[in-house]
Amino acid sequence: MTCFRHQKGVLQCQKGFANRRVAFVILLVSALLFTAVFASIALRASPPTTAAQTPLNIPTLIDSRTQNGPIVIDITKGEHAFFLGVKSTTRGYNGGYLGPTIKMYKGENTDIQFTNHLDEPTNIHGHGLHVEGKIDGGPQNKIMPGETWSVTIPVSQQASTNWYHPHLKGSTASQVHSGLAGFYLIEDAHSMSLGLPNSYGIDDIPLVIQDRSFVDGKMTPYPTGNMPEDLREDTLVVNGTVNPYTLVPRSFVRLRLLNGSNARSYEFYLEGDQPFYKIATEGGLLPSPVELTSLKMAPGERNDIVVDMSVVESQRLLARLLPMNYNGFNAVLIPFSQSQSVLELRGDDSLKVLASELPKQLNTITPYLEKDVEVERVFELGDMSINGQQMNMKVINHESKLGQLEKWTIDSGRHPFHMHGTSFLILSMNGKPPAPEDQGWKDTIYPNGTAEILLKFDYEATEQWPYMYHCHILEHEDMGMMGQFTVK
Numbered sequence: 001m002t003c004f005r006h007q008k009g010v011l012q013c014q015k016g017f018a019n020r021r022v023a024f025v026i027l028l029v030s031a032l033l034f035t036a037v038f039a040s041i042a043l044r045a046s047p048p049t050t051a052a053q054t055p056l057n058i059p060t061l062i063d064s065r066t067q068n069g070p071i072v073i074d075i076t077k078g079e080h081a082f083f084l085g086v087k088s089t090t091r092g093y094n095g096g097y098l099g100p101t102i103k104m105y106k107g108e109n110t111d112i113q114f115t116n117h118l119d120e121p122t123n124i125h126g127h128g129l130h131v132e133g134k135i136d137g138g139p140q141n142k143i144m145p146g147e148t149w150s151v152t153i154p155v156s157q158q159a160s161t162n163w164y165h166p167h168l169k170g171s172t173a174s175q176v177h178s179g180l181a182g183f184y185l186i187e188d189a190h191s192m193s194l195g196l197p198n199s200y201g202i203d204d205i206p207l208v209i210q211d212r213s214f215v216d217g218k219m220t221p222y223p224t225g226n227m228p229e230d231l232r233e234d235t236l237v238v239n240g241t242v243n244p245y246t247l248v249p250r251s252f253v254r255l256r257l258l259n260g261s262n263a264r265s266y267e268f269y270l271e272g273d274q275p276f277y278k279i280a281t282e283g284g285l286l287p288s289p290v291e292l293t294s295l296k297m298a299p300g301e302r303n304d305i306v307v308d309m310s311v312v313e314s315q316r317l318l319a320r321l322l323p324m325n326y327n328g329f330n331a332v333l334i335p336f337s338q339s340q341s342v343l344e345l346r347g348d349d350s351l352k353v354l355a356s357e358l359p360k361q362l363n364t365i366t367p368y369l370e371k372d373v374e375v376e377r378v379f380e381l382g383d384m385s386i387n388g389q390q391m392n393m394k395v396i397n398h399e400s401k402l403g404q405l406e407k408w409t410i411d412s413g414r415h416p417f418h419m420h421g422t423s424f425l426i427l428s429m430n431g432k433p434p435a436p437e438d439q440g441w442k443d444t445i446y447p448n449g450t451a452e453i454l455l456k457f458d459y460e461a462t463e464q465w466p467y468m469y470h471c472h473i474l475e476h477e478d479m480g481m482m483g484q485f486t487v488k
């Protein structure tokens with residue numbers, strides 16, 4: 001029943017019609033409001049029109065084949081200009097922010113000496129590396145101030161885009177945020193024979209994508225005191241540059257995307273929704289290139305994509321900054337998420353055309369068979385815990401056997417999941433077989449709900465140097481969303 005007062009002051013109540021009329025008016029007003037709100041969001045969501053003015057910072061390349069002796073990495077405090085002429089206080093490896101790209105080769109050893117010049121402990125985790133627990137750089141493996149960690153990495157895995165970053169329980173988020181991250185690129189004879197773009201910094205460009213906030217051009221440091229639950233900021237930073245451009249040959253250009261953010265996920269796309277090709281997941285090349293127009297990436301994930309610059313003079317890679325849980329209900333909001341420019345690729349006719357064709361076949365992946373599974377494990381990512389347990393350095397959460405095929409069911413909720421020491425193949429994503437672009441080797445996954453993965457471990461991880469599995473939202477990891485396991 002609806003009641004309203006006539007002009008003469010008579011209270012009149014009506015059933016039915018008035019209810020419907022009121023409901024209609026409410027519906028109409030809601031629809032108008034909804035449209036207005038979304039239109040305003042959409043306006044804000046349109047990509048920036050400011051032309052890129054900063055040349056992309058490309059991390060220095062250290063090729064392990066050209067070294068006489070170990071690669072020396074100094075972990076230091078420093079300064080970095082995200083905006084021209086304005087310096088921020090940061091930390092870096094051999095520099096103010098981020099670190100050199102270290103190129104390694106399958107079948108060869110790479111020696112590296114990391115020296116901690118900070119006034120707090122740190123360590124170096126090789127994210128994506130198939131190496132034993134002692135080399136993996138988990139939270140047990142501290143480098144105290146003034147100490148040097150000398151490591152020999154025996155590279156046994158296939159060509160892939162990996163990275164290194166701190167991994168101490170409680171300080172991973174703040175240390176990565178301050179600038180501590182770098183690429184480990186692995187090459188092998190097969191990948192180098194394919195004719196893929198592989199001139200570093202010219203047509204093969206690593207991009208670490210992060211979000212930061214700035215006041216008058218200065219980076220806001222990581223909050224001290226209470227750790228935020230998940231730090232998502234408003235400005236996209238690519239290799240430490242904001243809204244950058246880079247000159248590229250008019251040919252195929254490979255971009256190695258790494259989501260190096262603490263907690264932010266992105267949806268990448270080319271301006272005008274032009275197609276691009278995904279050629280690799282975290283652990284190696286896909287069987288063949290997969291044409292896509294958008295690609296979502298959670299923290300810790302890597303994907304190599306190829307853009308055809310022979311057909312355009314310039315092209316912009318854009319990213320929508322996604323809400324925390326970008327699946328389920330929030331998926332509705334994605335088209336209205338704010339977009340920012342990742343990188344403007346400017347074709348330069350004076351640069352030699354390097355890769356004019358994209359090979360149709362890239363890799364052979366022999367799938368694991370579910371019938372060969374020997375052990376099944378379930379990981380439920382809950383409220384800052386996994387399977388109801390928080391990380392305890394003194395507790396080994398499970399023991400795996402060397403070479404044994406395992407099936408892991410990951411009930412991820414809003415959390416990206418990563419495990420150390422190996423790469424896995426996806427068996428199912430929410431009950432469906434993985435899409436072609438997800439049928440590659442991976443070590444980090446945000447499955448849209450539940451994923452089943454198949455994996456085995458080829459290297460030892462003892463109680464002293466166990467492997468980790470954890471949420472790759474760095475704040476969640478620091479707060480204990482992590483477990484440890486041995487492999488023997």
Ligand SMILES: [Cu+2]
Pocket residue numbers: 414415416471472473476477481
């Ligand atoms: Cu999480």
